[in-house]
Amino acid sequence: MYGPETLFDYMVEWRRHLHQHPELSFEEKETSAFVTRKLKELGVFEVHENIGGYGVIAIISNGEGPVLGIRADMDALPIVEQTPVGYASENEGVMHACGHDAHTSILLGVAHWLKNHSDEIRGTVKLVFQPAEEAADDEGETGAMKMIRSPLLQDIDAIFALHMCPWLRVGELQVNDGPSMANNDEFQITVFGEGAHAGYPHQGADPIWMTTQLLQALYSITGRRMHPLDVGTISVGKINAGSASNIIPDKVDIHGTMRSYTSHVRHQLENELLEKANIIHSLGGRYQWHIQKGEPALINDEELNKVVRKVASDYTIYNEPFGMGSEDFSHMTNHLKGTMFFLGCGLEKERMLHQPDFDIDEQALEKGLEIMTGILQSYWKE
CATH class of the missing domain: 3.30.70.360 (Alpha-Beta Plaits)
Incomplete structure (x- = not known):
């Protein structure tokens, strides 16, 4: 299906494309269109557009079973990029300085993986591409607040998300039960x-x-x-x-x-x-x-974290809170059973989140895909 390239190669390509063309919160029109196009090309998903703004939800089902969700955010930050890479932002004053380009690319990777493993699915998988994580509108609402109102999300039994973690290296995870962000x-x-x-x-x-x-x-x-x-x-x-x-x-x-x-x-x-x-x-x-x-505290579900830890048992796992930052995925975990883990992506010289020189070790894309697909398989094997 992928020609001479591997799925990892495609995720790198997608991530670099998105990194070059970042869009601010509530302005993710082209990002959403890119995601929608890639999903529809697969031909196996029920694709819903313009959910809570420019949000996209892709659904695939196969018989009875749990309804599982995976969420990725798509927006960028108002930061002038200062990296020497060839895929630096072409949108002046806007930058993917929080790894949302990587999150989106990993979830697109999960979509491709699901197409190739559709016979393994037991139940339903919903891929949630969320806009506007970084900012609120005039009504004080972020993208998660708007998306969670959609009936398409109300029946999810468990929802998972990951976040790039520049203070950990590839092959390392940070997982925490209960309050994890502020x-x-x-x-x-x-x-x-x-x-x-x-x-x-x-x-x-x-x-x-x-x-x-x-x-x-x-x-x-x-x-x-x-x-x-x-x-x-x-x-x-x-x-x-x-x-x-x-x-x-x-x-x-x-x-x-x-x-x-x-x-x-x-x-x-x-x-x-x-x-x-x-x-x-x-x-x-x-x-x-x-x-x-603003965002409520991110409360991670202990039972779902057991699934993450089991799937990532070969990784180095640090069990501690993620810090005093905030994350609007917390609006989803307030309504749904959910958890987020931090995925090591650090380079030799640490590039912190929300900084103009932020970048990642792209091997993290493959690790994110491995863990997310492993989580899905763990439910289908029960």
Whole structure:
């Protein structure tokens, strides 16, 4: 079917094509069309397009059995690529810096494998190509939130996903039961004071001074207000204020993020944030706030992880959480029994996620295909 090339060669070709033509969240029109075309060429799938945006779901069935899902995300990031490879992004300012091109290529590889092994299938397999993992729309919704509403996903018994992992090498996996990635809530606080000449600060109400007091209070939350064994953090990443060195401005905009692993800590961080903001009143100012709820914590199913560990028994497996990043696959695992594992793809010089020099060892594509198809076979052999 593949001519002189192997399926691995095709996955590399697909991945490099997608890497050269990245598209941002909610703009994956050509990526979706590429995926759809490859799926329809196989002639064995029921292909559904425009699910939750540019999402694609491919379905193949053979008799009674479990309904299994595998999910891959397709979008890229607003990053200017800085890699010397010949397949670097041709879309200025857009880059596959999180490995979604690899995720999509692996899932296309699974589709080709399923065509060649259709007689082994017991039940149904649904391949879920998801848009918009990296960003939310004006309604605060990501691609997973939109796709999960589709009736096509409601009957899935177990759904699996993988993620490129640059801190591990090919042949290594990171697997974790329960909370594995963080709740992600973004906040904005605007501190209002009263502008004045910088030489006469007593004539105004300095919002920058108020902000310094607020920041000290915010950064003390995790060290003094939370249980030492709870996982959570609060960080400010952006502050905007002023227009000149000799003018005290009338307001300061503060933007930050809160990360946590449990709903209890998530609520505590929010409550503590709003309580600490009251310090502004005591300093003669006022404030407005807004909290944008992001992805919930990724909760991996312990039973499904047993399947992953068994299939990948020849790999080096690290059993630990994936960190304080967030992942919108968590919206799917909130509705469906599911799990995600991190797949080693690291190069000799580590290229971290969301960085302009990110790249992978493409041998990871073959490993991802091997594990995902092994998971499917493990269900059919039961």
